[in-house]
Amino acid sequence: MDARLPLTHVFALMPAAVVTLVFGGVLANGWVNWDDPLHVLDNPRLMRLDWQGVVDLWRAPYRGLYVPVSYSMFAVEAALGRAVSGTTTPAAIVFHALSLLLHGGCAVLAARLLRRLGASSWAAVGGAAVFAVHPLQVESVAWISEQRGLLAGLFGLAAVDLLGRRDAPEAAWGTRASAATACFVTALLCKPTAVVVPLLAVVMEWNVGPAARWPTQRFAPLIAVWLLLAAGIAGVTSRLQPVDPAVAGPLLLRPLVAGSAVALYAVKTVAPMGMCIDYGLTPLRLLADPWTLMKALTVAGVIGAVFVVPRLRLARLPVLLFVVPLLPVLGLVPFAFEAISTVADRYAYLAMLGPAAAVAAVCDTWRSHWVGVVMTAILVMLAAASIRQVPVWRDSLALNAHALAINGGTRDTLNNLGLALLDRGAFEQAADCFERAISHDAGYPRARFNLGLAWHRSGRLADAEREYREALRLDAGYAFAHNNLGILLGQTGRITAAAKEFRAALALDPGLADAKKNLLRLESLDATGRGE
Numbered sequence: 001m002d003a004r005l006p007l008t009h010v011f012a013l014m015p016a017a018v019v020t021l022v023f024g025g026v027l028a029n030g031w032v033n034w035d036d037p038l039h040v041l042d043n044p045r046l047m048r049l050d051w052q053g054v055v056d057l058w059r060a061p062y063r064g065l066y067v068p069v070s071y072s073m074f075a076v077e078a079a080l081g082r083a084v085s086g087t088t089t090p091a092a093i094v095f096h097a098l099s100l101l102l103h104g105g106c107a108v109l110a111a112r113l114l115r116r117l118g119a120s121s122w123a124a125v126g127g128a129a130v131f132a133v134h135p136l137q138v139e140s141v142a143w144i145s146e147q148r149g150l151l152a153g154l155f156g157l158a159a160v161d162l163l164g165r166r167d168a169p170e171a172a173w174g175t176r177a178s179a180a181t182a183c184f185v186t187a188l189l190c191k192p193t194a195v196v197v198p199l200l201a202v203v204m205e206w207n208v209g210p211a212a213r214w215p216t217q218r219f220a221p222l223i224a225v226w227l228l229l230a231a232g233i234a235g236v237t238s239r240l241q242p243v244d245p246a247v248a249g250p251l252l253l254r255p256l257v258a259g260s261a262v263a264l265y266a267v268k269t270v271a272p273m274g275m276c277i278d279y280g281l282t283p284l285r286l287l288a289d290p291w292t293l294m295k296a297l298t299v300a301g302v303i304g305a306v307f308v309v310p311r312l313r314l315a316r317l318p319v320l321l322f323v324v325p326l327l328p329v330l331g332l333v334p335f336a337f338e339a340i341s342t343v344a345d346r347y348a349y350l351a352m353l354g355p356a357a358a359v360a361a362v363c364d365t366w367r368s369h370w371v372g373v374v375m376t377a378i379l380v381m382l383a384a385a386s387i388r389q390v391p392v393w394r395d396s397l398a399l400n401a402h403a404l405a406i407n408g409g410t411r412d413t414l415n416n417l418g419l420a421l422l423d424r425g426a427f428e429q430a431a432d433c434f435e436r437a438i439s440h441d442a443g444y445p446r447a448r449f450n451l452g453l454a455w456h457r458s459g460r461l462a463d464a465e466r467e468y469r470e471a472l473r474l475d476a477g478y479a480f481a482h483n484n485l486g487i488l489l490g491q492t493g494r495i496t497a498a499a500k501e502f503r504a505a506l507a508l509d510p511g512l513a514d515a516k517k518n519l520l521r522l523e524s525l526d527a528t529g530r531g532e
Contacts, residue, residue, distance in 0.1 A: 008483040015026045025390045026100065026142050030092045030364050033396040033419050034277055035145035038063060042087065042510060046264035049079040064240045064336075069189040076486050095144045103141045103457040107155035108355055116164045117207055117317065126375055127360035131352045135272035135385040136265075138251075142393035143277075144347050148191040153349055155187035156197040160204055163214070173214065177222050184226055192237045195230035196325050196350065203320045234328075241336045248334035249283035256332035257342060259296025264343050266299070267320075269355055272385050275392075276403050278379060279341045280410035286342060314361050322354025340412050344381035366437035412442040415447045422450070427458040433447055445475040450486070456488060464488055477505040479509035486518060495522060 014406060031041060040046060045056050058068040077098060080471035081090020113127035119127065131137070140146045140153075162180035187194035202223060205213055213219070251258060264281070286292055303323070306315045329335060329347040337344060359378075364372060392402045407413055418433030434451035437444060452467030468485040471478055486501030500521050505515035 009246075018242035018323050025095050025387070026096045029088070029142060030098060030388070031144065031396070032393060032399045033145070033416050034399070036143075039071075039145045039148075040078060040095070042048055044513075045069070045071065046075045046078040049075055058091045061240050061253045061443045066236060067148055067189060067191055069186055070151055070191065073151060074148070077474055078509045090196070093146060095147060096142075099141050099144070099147050099150055102147065102154050103132065103137070106153050106157055109154070109161050110353060112161050112164070112423045113157065113204065113353070114357060116161075116204065116212075116356065116358075118209070118364075119357075121362050123360040123363035126363050126377065126379075127356035127358075130359045130382065131356040132161070133379060133386055134267055134269070134352050134355065135275055135382060135389050136345050136348045136352060137385050138275065138389040138393070139277065142390055143346070149193065149349055150344055152187045152191035152194040155183045155190060156200070157186060159183035159197055160201045163201055163219075165203070173218055177218075180233070181222070181226070185229060189228065193328050193347070195234055196229055197326055199295045199324045199327070200321075200350070200353075201226070201322055203317070206318075207317050213437065223315035243334035243336055243338065245334055246500065247283065247339050248331055249287055254283070254332050256292050256296045256334050259299040260286045260289070260292045261330045261375070262293040262299045262326065263345050265322075265326065265348050265351065268345070269352075272382065274388055274406050275345055276406040277344070277399060278403050278407055278410050278413045279343050280407045280413070281341045281343050282414050283338055283342055286331075286357060314365065318354045318358035320354075321357050322351050325353065340410070397424070409436060409440070410438045411447070412446055414440070415444070415450060418447075418450055418454070422454055422457070427454050430454045431458075443474055445471040445478055445481070448474060449478065449481045453484065456484065461488060461492060478510050479505040479512050481517070482508065483512060483515040484517070490518070490522060495525070498522060 004174060010071070031037075043062065045053065045062060047057070053075065054072060057071045060066075061072065072435065074095075077094050078090045081092070081094040082088060084091040084094055107128050110131045111124045111402050114124035115121065115125050134148040140149050161182045162176050162183060184194070184197050197420035236367070248254060261281075264279075268275070283495075289295075303319060305318050306312045326347060329337075329342075329344075331338060331342045359375060363375060383511045391398065393399055396416065397420040400413055400420055402416055403410075403413040414433045414437035418430040418437065421430040421433060431451055431454040434447045434454060435464060438451065441447070448467050448471035452464045452471065455467060456464035465485065465488055468488065471481040472485070475481070482505035486498040488498075489495075489501060490498035499519060502515045503524065505512055506519065510516070
């Protein structure tokens with residue numbers, strides 16, 4: 001069976017991946033204050049699209065991340081975006097347009113993989129359409145920062161697709177293995193979660209017919225090399241983004257966290273409601289849930305039954321394709337975002353291959369008019385839910401207000417909502433959000449700093465100074481707090497103390513342009529005799 005989709009089917013799928021998911025609405029969305037400033041808007045390495053700028057992107061990590069392929073793509077988009085906007089702030093539409101194309105490409109590759117697994121052409125298209133339009137995918141497509149995940153997904157799926165052998169003679173192994181490895185390495189350099197790609201390749205190889213498999217003596221060494229590459233990038237990531245093991249909870253209890261996370265993803269897959277960027281489900285909160293043990297046991301029981309009961313064998317591949325992509329982000333090993341939530345919609349991006357495989361299997365196993373009607377109705381409902389979700393991402397205020405309505409108010413949601421209000425000049429409302437964030441976590445330096453910023457902008461300088469100093473007490477390495485405290489001290493005539501703060505900021509972050517500019521201004525004032 002030819003693993004390639006007929007061209008007409010590919011063109012039928014692309015609108016499902018793009019138009020049905022977003023109806024073009026995502027193109028009207030802007031930036032949000034969840035990581036977009038970190039990765040793009042405030043990233044100085046994206047300002048130079050020349051040879052030295054590219055070298056800088058590849059030479060060293062940026063803010064604890066080594067994802068040079070993603071940042072290189074961001075740099076190209078930022079240059080195009082600045083040309084479109086005519087300002088130093090790039091137009092978001094450029095980034096959103098590429099995200100749509102990337103997601104469409106992933107959906108096409110999903111259809112190809114389903115064909116390789118034996119699905120008929122239209123069953124593969126139907127399964128891939130579910131992959132394309134499911135509401136769990138909205139976060140990955142609508143969030144500019146998560147374009148990293150789309151890039152990793154595209155290259156990861158391409159790596160697995162290149163190993164498909166139905167139309168390849170054994171003599172093509174060397175070329176295909178090299179190209180697949182290049183795609184896999186590229187995926188790793190887009191986002192470290194691509195470490196799951198070797199396992200996906202193994203799942204694919206196990207589930208095709210014996211005649212379509214590569215000889216073990218060829219396939220096994222390649223996967224071993226991929227696993228070594230994955231282990232290497234995982235080691236680099238753990239050094240660049242060290243996570244307090246206490247955040248992940250006790251080692252022996254982490255399987256309970258993982259089981260509870262799988263249960264939540266399963267529920268969101270079947271009933272995609274209440275989507276939110278910040279569920280607030282940290283490991284400790286999950287372990288405090290009296291139902292966690294029951295959820296974990298239920299997940300273990302269902303998975304066990306699928307692989308033990310012969311009548312459930314059709315569910316084995318969908319279960320594997322659902323669970324395997326989630327393994328790095330289930331809480332079995334600590335990762336950075338766990339401090340906010342173990343569970344996040346974007347982590348389920350490749351896991352949607354599981355439901356896609358399930359839909360394809362149903363379509364091919366029970367071929368009837370009614371199955372087609374039901375599947376079409378499901379697609380329409382999923383698309384409608386996604387359409388409703390896209391405007392949530394139009395800007396920071398909409399995103400964080402929606403998150404607050406869903407999660408009831410977490411530390412990070414309240415902090416980011418406060419920042420959105422601060423940008424609109426609503427100082428009192430912003431301060432209220434920061435104070436509520438502090439009530440959740442009194443040791444949260446960012447909220448203390450932002451509360452100081454709100455008081456500073458509203459003219460309450462004594463209150464602002466108190467909060468800046470408290471932020472520095474909690475985090476002595478907070479360069480921005482040193483800089484802002486220096487500004488406040490300068491405004492109140494304490495020039496020498498202000499210069500000391502600017503120097504402290506630059507010692508911590510030599511690239512902090514504001515601190516450098518402020519220090520030069522003070523030194524100029526001192527040189528003219530108007531200083532302290």
